[in-house]
Amino acid sequence: MARSSSRPRKRDRKDAPIFEGYRPLANAYDEIFTPDGKPRRGVTEVVRRLEAVGASELKLRQRLADGAFLRGGITFRVYSDSRGVEKIFPFDLIPRPVSARRWDKLDRGLAQRVRALNLFLTDVYGEQRIFRDGAIPKEVVLGSSGYLPKLHGIQPPGGTWTHVSGIDLVRGPDGDFLVLEDNLRTPSGVSYVLENRLVMKRTFPGLFGKVRVRSVDAYPQQLVQALRDLARDDARVVVLTPGQYNSAYFEHTFLARRMGTELVQGSDLFVHDDRVYVKTTRGPERVDVVYRRIDDDFLDPEVFREDSLLGVPGLIRAYAKGNVVLANAPGNGCADDKAVYPYVPAIVRYYLGEDPILKQVETYHCHDPSHLSHVLAHLGDMVVKAVDASGGYGMLFGPRSTKKERDEFAAQMKADPRGYVAQPVVELSTCPTWTRKGAQPRRVDLRPYIITGKEIWALPGGLTRVALREGSYVVNSSQGGGSKDTWVMASDGDEDDLEGAAE
Secondary structure (H helix, E strand, C coil), X not given: CCCCCCCCCCCCCCCCCCCCCCCCCCCXXXXXXXXXXXXXXXXXXXXXXXXXXXXXXXXXXXHHHHHHHHHCCCEXXXXXXXXXXXXXXXXXXXXXXXXXXXXXXXXXXXXXXXXXXHHHHHHHCCCCHHHHCCCXXXXXXXXXXXXXXXXXXXXXXXHCCCCEEXXXXXXXXXXXXXXXXXXXXXXCCHHHHHHHHHHHHHHCCCHHHXXXXXXXXXXXXXXXXXXXXXCCCCCCEEEECCCCXXXXXXXXXXXXXXXXXXEECHHHEEEECCEEEECCCCCCEEECEEEECCCHHHCCCCCCCCCCCCCCCCHHHHHHCCCCEEECCCCHHHHCCCCCHHHHHHHHHHHHCCCCCCXXXXXXXXXXXXXXXXXXXXXXXXXXXXXXXXXXXXXXXXXXXXHHHHHHHHHHHXXXXXXXXXXXXXXXXXXXXEECCEEEEEEEEEECEXXXXXXXXXXXXXXXXXXXXXXXXXXXXXXXXXXXXXXXXXXXXXXXXXXXXXX
């Protein structure tokens, strides 16, 4: 991996500055530059040191970084791509900075949101007070595919439903972060956060100490400790994977290694006397925590899909008896259902008696006839999402859709109103991204990862996904998106404010 000096080097005349000619998009908040092209306060040193590298050297380092990802097997699987299913997750070397002041607000807002959703799930699978009090329509929640009536009355050990949460955020034109959606089932992507940082450190050694970026290295140990806290200090934790053909298998192996735990498949585990055991060369050994990366339907063939070969027969029995922690808790998908999302502010107010710290995108729930009528009348200006789809699929981006596509979606929405929500188009923030044309603005989002054990802890930063295609709003890796290293700046007084221009 190429090395960079901590001091600006002399640039060859042919080696243009990285940001030469960079122009932020109109009507979008740029993460590094103000509309007039000046670096924002708190990021001037980052810009100066990147400029000192120069365009030619950045190209070289980008190739070296891509090679490091390939050699490290840092890939994901795309089942629908006929050209080959194993792909490198594209990584851009220009970081995405977040000021300490902004992050402190996000940290508080994310903890509040996750705390409220945990209380909501406890209630939904318990007394269901929120329905009796009319704070949220019962049919919206119980009609979710993520609600599992077979688990009603079962409460997870420690009362934690969302051990790992991935909350997707976008930044509007005013610079405020908005919650786009919640991911509470088996959120993925954190391995890319850790690998991105490792590659950045190798690519720009010495830079992190100069610009004071918060570390992300603690995540694996924070996670394993939070899981043990819900069982016992010396609890045996395993990571349950569907196997090597799963799209996130790299992450499963990565986390098991970094957490210091075993990676197992369903055939490695069995249940006896309502306790879970792992097969070892020393004989069966008790398992206390299963960090499962298998969907609910495949967890236990005794309770869910009878044809599942991925899960463990009897696992839910052991879970119901409180003999094993399942992370994340099965059944929590009704809380991240896109049809429930519009009601999360009401959920926060109901359980916590507080106004939400984080705002979210205005959303029309199509099961409401008046909302459906409005959406159908304005399809060309809306983003329509199927509530059970993910990864950028099952979505209509109105402004770039054809009449045929809008007509097809309209018919689907009329046939199944509860299955769709709609949102006005949010002009996502942009960040300079290296392309064949040099640094160009590309739209980004952010997925922070929040760990819940005895306490709630958020990884400083998260996964910044970037829409690599010019003009695209879709950041998902399966749809051609990539990622960036997210730099949460350490507090340093006024210099940490990234919101305005440098003096």
